[in-house]
Amino acid sequence: MKFITLIRRFVPPYKGQMALNILFNLLSTVLSLFSFAAIIPVLRILFGLTEAEVQRVEWSTVSGVQESVAALRNNLYCVLNGQIAQHGASTVLLWLGLFLVLMTGLKCASAWLANYFMVPIRTGVLRDLRRQLYDKILSLPMGYFTQARRGDIISRMTGDVNEVEASIMSALDILFKDPVMILVYLVTLLVISWQLTLFVLLLMPVAVFLIGRIGRSLKRASTRGQEQNAEILSSIDETLMGLRVVKGFNAQDKLRARFSVLINATRATFNRINRRYYLAHPLSEFLGTALIALILWFGGLLILSDHAMIDASTFIYYLVIFYSIINPAKDLSKAAYGVRRGMASLERIDAVLGTVTDITEPAQPEPVRFRHKIAFEHVHFAYRADTEVLTDICLDLPKGKTVALVGQSGSGKTTLTDLLPRFYDPSSGAVTIDGKDIRCFATHDLRDLMGIVCQEPVLFNDTVYNNITFGVDTTQPAPGGLTWAEAVENAARAAHVDEFVSAMPEGYQTVIGDRGSRLSGGQRQRISIARAILKNPSVLILDEATSSLDSESERLVQEALELLMKDRTTLVVAHRLSTIRHADMICVLHEGRIVERGTHEDLYALGGYYTRLVDMQQ
16 A cells, blocks of 8 residues: 555645546546447448347336346447448448547547646656755755765665656556556446456456566665665766876776676666566566456357357457456556555655754744854764764854864864854754854854855856855845945955956856866855855854965965955864964864964964974974
């Protein structure tokens, strides 16, 4: 009953389209019966079976389903004989052919309308599922992405989502299309000959059992296949990210070998999956043909018996109807396989959707007001329970002051800055703003106070203008009575962005490529600074913003940063100590602890950790 779970979960927003789909599927099935019904009189005319004298039956004398069907058939034969006597057999044959064409046309139109109303369900479910996943990924804490592989996440948002969408369509077929067709056809068969239909129903469980045996391991194999697809995407992502290193170290053969192992294993898995999947169609066709052979034998016995319960033309109509059951039966078996594959993918998607974030929003968030200071109060933090990254951090960040964090790699500098915008929460202790724990504020309001400039600037494959305005709501009026274009140009001038944008063919509307690939490192960093200047945050976090730049780019970026930091509360992670000499306070971290703090001159005079760091750089 998993297909019912799928439908109840994803289809309710599309109840109207689903109802119309069911209606037109039912209409298509009924019309197909009428079109097939034209076969009986055609056969009677062709085989000369219309000459027999047939008397009209009065409806008032008829009772019961069987007698009603027999009376209807008898009276239709009367009409047919009368028309043949009046207009000739060839004319009546032409009319029957036109009737067959009309009914078939109406049937095809109904089938098309059924699929027409299925399309918005299909595309809507796909959109909804992708939106849920994307929203969830945006809401997950940063800690989730230190463990998950990007390729695996991309695989779940693409391949797994497509599998679930196909599975839902299969579930709709299982519940509303194929069973309706099969039921209508079976009722018709029962009306035509209950003896023959009972014989068929006794044989059907054998076919169902054989088909069901094949697909039981399909879900497990599908799960493994999607995991292998994720590994391939991760490998491709790593290769593209590190292509310069790969070529520089002549490691192409090593990566080729590793990738070959992955794709060969994936191929073997999907060989097994698809072979089982494609077995459903021919197996059901073979079993259907075997059933028809048995029906021919049993029907022949009924026709040739002394008291024939069915005539030859009706028996042929019976066979046509029965053969029409085979296609929905085959579709039903394929749909069952599709549901199994989709359920395996849905489990992988639910593993993401069901991830519980440890960054919880307060039930009644307080307004954020920053007037005096930010404080780290006895903060401890660990990514894993057995490894503490920060130990008993006590640090005040007064409003309008600049505090710099220095220390060796791995000492916890970036981790400490990540606690301020609540990318992570402390294991113990608290980060406060004017004495209030930041966990009592909505994360959106908290982060709205802050601007972040990272060591590796994060830019998007968009225009210069859109990258600079990324952190502001351009649907609202620009500050200072300016237009947004003017505000962007002012921020760009302050960050020395206009110097190179003016030489671009389309100016601020120039697309800068994937991750800003068409720009130099210094240009990318200056755009990220212009973005922070435009946002005009109360608190600025600079995470080694100049460490990867050449001297000329560093000079320009440093000038932009000094303008940005003026009269602003700033927390700086510094690699090049020359850039933070004028900080109001410098904190030296070593193995997760603040071991020294003070101004540049005071710390250098101590002759401790900070002195050694400065001397090594000089």
